[in-house]
Amino acid sequence: MKYELLKTEGRAKRGRFHTVHGVIETPVFMNVGTVAAIKGAVSTDDLRAIKCQVELSNTYHLHVRTGDKTIKELGGLHKFMNWDRPILTDSGGFQVFSLAGIRKIKEEGVTFNSHIDGRKIFMGPEESMQIQSNLGSTIAMAFDECPPALAERKYVEDSVARTTRWLHRCKEEMARLNGLDDTINKEQLLFGINQGAIYNDIRIEHAKIISELDLPGYAVGGLAVGESHEQMYDVLDNVVPYLPQNKPTYLMGVGTPANILEAVDRGVDFFDCVYPSRNGRHGHVYTNHGKLNLFNQKFEKDMRPIEEGCGCPTCKSYSRAYVRHLLKAKEMLGMRLCVLHNLYFYNTMMEEIRAALDAGEFAAYKKRKLESMESGEE
Numbered sequence: 001m002k003y004e005l006l007k008t009e010g011r012a013k014r015g016r017f018h019t020v021h022g023v024i025e026t027p028v029f030m031n032v033g034t035v036a037a038i039k040g041a042v043s044t045d046d047l048r049a050i051k052c053q054v055e056l057s058n059t060y061h062l063h064v065r066t067g068d069k070t071i072k073e074l075g076g077l078h079k080f081m082n083w084d085r086p087i088l089t090d091s092g093g094f095q096v097f098s099l100a101g102i103r104k105i106k107e108e109g110v111t112f113n114s115h116i117d118g119r120k121i122f123m124g125p126e127e128s129m130q131i132q133s134n135l136g137s138t139i140a141m142a143f144d145e146c147p148p149a150l151a152e153r154k155y156v157e158d159s160v161a162r163t164t165r166w167l168h169r170c171k172e173e174m175a176r177l178n179g180l181d182d183t184i185n186k187e188q189l190l191f192g193i194n195q196g197a198i199y200n201d202i203r204i205e206h207a208k209i210i211s212e213l214d215l216p217g218y219a220v221g222g223l224a225v226g227e228s229h230e231q232m233y234d235v236l237d238n239v240v241p242y243l244p245q246n247k248p249t250y251l252m253g254v255g256t257p258a259n260i261l262e263a264v265d266r267g268v269d270f271f272d273c274v275y276p277s278r279n280g281r282h283g284h285v286y287t288n289h290g291k292l293n294l295f296n297q298k299f300e301k302d303m304r305p306i307e308e309g310c311g312c313p314t315c316k317s318y319s320r321a322y323v324r325h326l327l328k329a330k331e332m333l334g335m336r337l338c339v340l341h342n343l344y345f346y347n348t349m350m351e352e353i354r355a356a357l358d359a360g361e362f363a364a365y366k367k368r369k370l371e372s373m374e375s376g377e378e
């Protein structure tokens with residue numbers, strides 16, 4: 001059995017996912033390294049120091065530069081970036097639909113222009129699986145279309161139907177690739193993705209259909225793309241009960257600490273988001289009493305760490321005043337220290353969530369954490 005459901009509290013799940021690259025304790029926050037590095041000069045040694053369990057890399061970015069075939073030649077993504085723990089790769093779909101130039105969607109796949117050099121690229125379910133297989137990630141995501149949250153119903157229906165057909169092709173292609181002699185990770189796992197924008201009936205129907213494929217995990221995609229938090233929670237309330245409880249449930253691209261607590265409560269146990277790294281690069285740091293903007297004048301002579309008692313590499317050695325000084329001076333170390341703290345904050349919150357679930361005290365923990373983060377004391 002790959003996924004052990006250790007404990008539940010309401011719909012919240014505490015799980016353990018066994019992979020060829022080690023065990024993932026869930027709920028888990030995956031740390032987003034777009035081009036096989038977390039933006040902000042964070043190395044894989046750093047990732048080990050900040051309790052990262054799963055690193056996430058972007059298929060599209062690695063395909064256009066340096067190229068998945070080159071990475072395969074060099075022994076795969078794990079060897080390339082010197083990381084022996086789980087890696088999840090996205091399918092490239094989201095970037096194709098959001099980043100890339102003029103594109104054409106057909107049944108076979110999508111034609112688009114690279115955002116690096118404008119060259120024309122074709123990607124369909126088979127290509128996405130081949131790229132992810134070349135990278136050798138632990139978990140590969142299905143190639144899907146992510147329709148805008150506020151898209152017309154008819155568009156969403158047609159798009160979801162195509163995403164289902166693409167999922168069948170992904171599953172077949174991955175089975176074929178995992179059986180080849182020169183495949184780097186023959187145990188690569190495929191997660192399916194639920195779509196349907198904010199139409200609960202379309203999403204529920206889709207969740208039922210994809211659950212029948214008996215994949216190792218399922219994601220809810222197409223959220224956090226323009227809908228309100230309430231709409232997102234409503235979708236989760238409606239859809240998660242139709243995804244297998246005895247498999248990982250991944251909410252893609254979410255979110256704030258509060259979003260994560262709410263989603264755990266609704267049965268989600270895998271997350272990823274660029275917020276901690278992106279905010280860190282802009283000097284915005286998370287604490288248990290809310291977010292601080294280190295550019296603020298009031299931190300100029302503040303010799304306290306970002307957060308008292310924080311065990312991250314930044315707080316153990318440096319003050320708010322020093323980090324602020326580095327940020328003001330545009331010194332790269334300033335960004336790096338903020339990103340390290342923020343990811344540590346997220347990874348530690350997930351650790352707390354797991355401990356609370358183990359103790360059957362998640363509801364109380366969630367209430368306490370939310371109140372504290374909203375208090376705004378420093």
Ligand SMILES: [Zn+2]
Nearest residue numbers: 310312315341
């Ligand atoms: Zn810290």
